Amino acid sequence: MEGGENRKIVVGVCAMSKKSKSKPMKEILSRVQRHPAIEIVIFSDETILNEPVTSWPDCNCLISFYSSGFPLQKAIAYVELKKPFVVNDLSAQYDL
Numbered sequence: 557m558e559g560g561e562n563r564k565i566v567v568g569v570c571a572m573s574k575k576s577k578s579k580p581m582k583e584i585l586s587r588v589q590r591h592p593a594i595e596i597v598i599f600s601d602e603t604i605l606n607e608p609v610t611s612w613p614d615c616n617c618l619i620s621f622y623s624s625g626f627p628l629q630k631a632i633a634y635v636e637l638k639k640p641f642v643v644n645d646l647s648a649q650y651d652l
Contacts, residue, residue: 568615609634
């Protein structure tokens with residue numbers, strides 16, 4: 557991996573703080589973050605609710621969870637714009 561030895565995979569967590577700061581999520585993220593090549597970026601409620609998706613943090617991989625008040629359409633627009641690898645199907649979350 558020439559020239560990429562120090563590159564990190566940025567995993568974005570796009571969920572309301574109630575979910576992103578929950579005990580189960582913290583446990584999952586702490587395990588993922590043990591890998592030295594992974595950096596976790598949690599999108600704040602302020603960012604999710606009030607910032608345009610063009611201002612959201614860049615990430616290579618996105619985990620996103622719908623909950624009450626979560627702007628699912630904005631998360632889908634972010635994926636269409638930035639094209640991260642998406643861990644879970646955002647469109648299917650409309651069924652929730």
